[in-house]
Amino acid sequence: MVEIFEKKIGYIFSESGLYEPHMITFTVEVGEKIEIGDIICIRHPSKNNIPVFYQVVEVPVRRKARDYEEDLARLGQPLIDESRNYPRARAKQIGYVEDLDKLLRGETSIDDLVMLIEHIKPLSEVYRPSDEVIESLLKPNEPSIEVGLIYPNWKHTYYLSLPRLMRQGLLVVGGVGTGKTTTMITLIYRVVDKILNELEGKPHVLIIDKDGEYGSRELIELVGRDNYIHIYIDDISETEYLDRKLYVSQLISKLGFPDLRSKPAKAVQRAVMEYGGDRLELTPEFFEKEILPIIKSKHRDSYSDIVWRLNIWKKEHSGGSGGLKLALSDVLKYIKEYVIVHIDLSTTRDFNHAYRVLDSILYLVYNEALNDPGFGCIVAIDEAHLYAPERGGISLASDEEISKKLRNTIHLIATTGPRNGVTLFIATQRPSLISKTITTQMGQNIIAHRVEDVDLERVEEIMGEIAHRVTVLPRGWAMIKALASKIREPLIVKIKAKTYPTSTGKTAYDRFISKT
Ligand SMILES: Nc1ncnc2c1ncn2[C@@H]1O[C@H](COP(=O)(O)OP(=O)(O)OP(=O)(O)O)[C@@H](O)[C@H]1O
Ligand SMILES: [Mg+2]
Incomplete structure (x- = not known):
């Protein structure tokens, strides 16, 4: 028998005397340890034996100060009386599932989670659910891919439902060197792996790679040499x-x-x-x-x-x-035949040409998907703020008309692509410089690594105020808010890398110390 209310850890308690269902504050029992991100539950106030899940978002300690305490501390003799510390926790509602058996069998879908909107009882008991219950809460019953382990106890896996992800697309943001490309290439790997090897389908992925980092050995081995093609953008002619x-x-x-x-x-x-x-x-x-x-x-x-x-x-x-050059129609043919077409911009010097070619390819892919109901494609674009900049943003093409056209084509795909068979996976270092149309459309599934303060506001628009936490995340960690996850509230996840970007260019430092 699975223990739902495994361990009592405290009681709902409000200092102000007001109790609301969406956010609870509770006392933490002596000897218990609660951390931000923990998933806890209370008993549904009117449905028998149904847990309502919450996620801990703050862990304040309350201690009533006495006048002389500051004086003692100033004199170097602080009064450390732990019995006067009152640890509390604030937790935000995740929701509940009406059908308990279905939940325990791990058969609930994202839509089965409902929100409690009736009164909660002051001083009700707060529990830590068992690991099995949390696991079945987190795992979607449709085909899904694993992303990483959830903070703080690293016991539970964060999953994204594949059908949802393909319907909504993906946005990966993060400052320089925080792990965006690793996340993108890992997710591409898992999606392709799942579709090829478990669902026995045939995926198509077009990768737009500014720095030539996506040709990882694992990815190529996964699809096989004859299902992967690497193309330098200058080798494509736009006739x-x-x-x-x-x-x-x-x-x-x-x-x-x-x-x-x-x-x-x-x-x-x-x-x-x-x-x-x-x-x-x-x-x-x-x-x-x-x-x-x-x-x-x-x-x-x-x-x-x-x-x-x-x-x-x-x-x-x-x-x-x-x-000797490839025609655009050849590239489209490859995209339809191969699993991965990897377009590499790392060696180009003519960005006007590169942007025109990208625009034509994206347009051709979109058009093909409209006309051929048997063809679909994931378009993965790294450093996407360069191709779809917000007004005043950066473009590498000097011709404004060309930049504008490419951006419009990306907008078209972001807004109408998924239901017509083309899904965007976008990574960007500068979320505030990418067009708002993109962040609004793609923000339904966002993986946010650490960003700089200048970009925080845009990330907060998408994730809510809790996004300020991303400024302290270490490399490879991210805050994820996703409609393709069973839990809509943002969670902190350590991305489980499956493969890494290939490092290409050598820095001056590498060259200084190289012996040859
Ligand atoms: N999830 C992860 N697990 C382990 N190591 C990671 C992870 N993510 C990133 N790293 C490490 O950090 C390095 C930089 O990551 P990555 O190139 O993905 O970052 P980025 O944000 O794309 O950087 P840039 O801004 O240069 O494009 C990787 O080569 C890898 O060593
Ligand atoms: Mg990168």
Whole structure:
């Protein structure tokens, strides 16, 4: 028989005389130890034998001060009389499950947890439930992945329900070196592992990796060499365009116009707008075959100037390495075939190009998922504040139009992606610099490592005031608030790393001390 009310540890007691169900204060019995994060319970005031769970959020000690005590301390003779210390604890309601048997069998889902809203009885007993009861409270009955162990007793595992996670997405935040990438790659590993090996499905993950850290051996071994592909972003050519404005701006520069002000440049722009097809290719051959005839018939004055420029472009083009590059459609094909497509930005110097390519790939993935109900994809973006910045934030692309377009595409996926088969996993170092649309949408499942004070406000908006605790968390620890967890209240968790980011670049220090 599982012991629900295993050990009595105190009584509900309110100094002010007011008792509310959502937050209780209780006395702690002599000899008992209570820590922030502990899960405790009381008896439901009207339902027989049903526990209502609470989580301890504060552990104040009350001691009535006497006048002379400060004087004694000043004289170096403090009066240490422990019998006058009254340890208390404040705990926030987690909720209860109506069907006790279902709870004990570990079969409750997230929706089975309800909140107590009736009066609680002053001086009711407070208990520590048994470990089995807490375990069945925490584990979702749908397929779930393990994240880490819950503070303070490290006995219980924090789980995220996989169907929920895929419906809502994930946001990982944290300052420099706090463990964001480790958390992301570990969760990608667990999701892929679960889907491949337990549910026997086939996941697809597109990783956008600014620093080239996601090619970990464990991850590659998990999916197998022939299900993982690593692509440097500069090896992708963007010859296909869906957006006419963007196409025109690239075409103009290929034809050697400084801007759109001259008459022939305007003629090129008009001809592109008048073109009847919807796929545009940035090659001299396509231009000559599809666009030039329009110029010839409708913008005759500019024709000879443009032909001359086209010929120069042709010469440059044939000498280039264009033929070795991957087309966007190849990348999409890989994403549909492979389990992991790892796009690496670590070696690029042309962020305008990189952003345009990312925008096109994300758009193609989203479009594909809309059109093909059999295709779904997780898009994992590390350092996402760089690609979807809040106004005034940082972008690595110098062209504002390009940045804006990429951000809009990420917004589109964040807001409408999950129900159409595309789920975002986002990590960012600067939650206050990433667009609010992202944090609002993705904040339903947030893993917050330690952040700097400047970013605290944004994290508090998502997690509530309790988020101030994240400023003291050590590396690898995080506060998690997730709708994909059975417990909606934030808990502190030590992330159980399954694999680590590969370290790439060497610092000046590494180079100074290297012997070779
Ligand atoms: N959960 C964890 N368990 C054990 N060690 C960890 C954990 N998380 C991070 N670390 C250690 O901290 C190092 C830095 O972690 P990581 O690269 O994930 O941090 P980050 O926040 O992504 O850093 P950056 O700001 O540089 O991107 C890791 O290489 C690893 O050694
Ligand atoms: Mg990182």
